[in-house]
Amino acid sequence: MTVNTQYDIANDLVDRVAGLTQGTATHTLRHARDKVAVATQGSYDGLFDPALEGISLVERLLVGLYASRLTPSPALAAHYRAELDKHDVDAAQLKAAESGSPDDVADARLRAILTFTRTLIENPVAGDKEALHKLPAAGLTTPAVVALAQLIAFLSYQTRLVAGLQALKQLAPQEVTA
Secondary structure, three states: OOOOOOOOHHHOHHHHHHOOOOOOHHHHHHHHHHHHHHHHHHHHHHHOOOOOOOOOHHHHHHHHHHHHHHOOOHHHHHHHHHHHOOOOOOHHHHHHHHHOOHHHOOOHHHHHHHHHHHHHHHOHHHOOHHHHHHHHHOOOOHHHHHHHHHHHHHHHHHHHHHHHHHHHHHHOOOOOOO
16 A cells, blocks of 8 residues: 655644644644654555545445444544545445444445444454454455455554544643644
């Protein structure tokens, strides 16, 4: 996965979703090792690149919404919901991702994707061989299964990062720009 975009600190998703402002203590702390922020944004850009094959962008955004809802991370869920609003999304699929009911999804492929997402978010130990084999049975290729697992791992990291930054921001209520 290679993304050829330049990092723009003013357009950093985690900073935006966590409500960080340049020059505040929490923002400065996060960017003390800027390569981590750059890598995080680069991972997001790569995983949500429309050219990524195997899993459609809408499916990936539905996974992002669903995982953010399960975690829960309301700020990230709002981001992924807003991204989905830019696309033609089946209303029943959107409702399932928002309400947490993948069993209601008629499409077997998306149902398997969301069920696997729930498994890895809520009980990662259960993401075993049996759980993995349900994905190819639903039509996912091996590269798509790998991409899905990477996406879910990234979303887990992203939600924890945003939660941690929001907690730090709460601890520093006098967050003023230097």
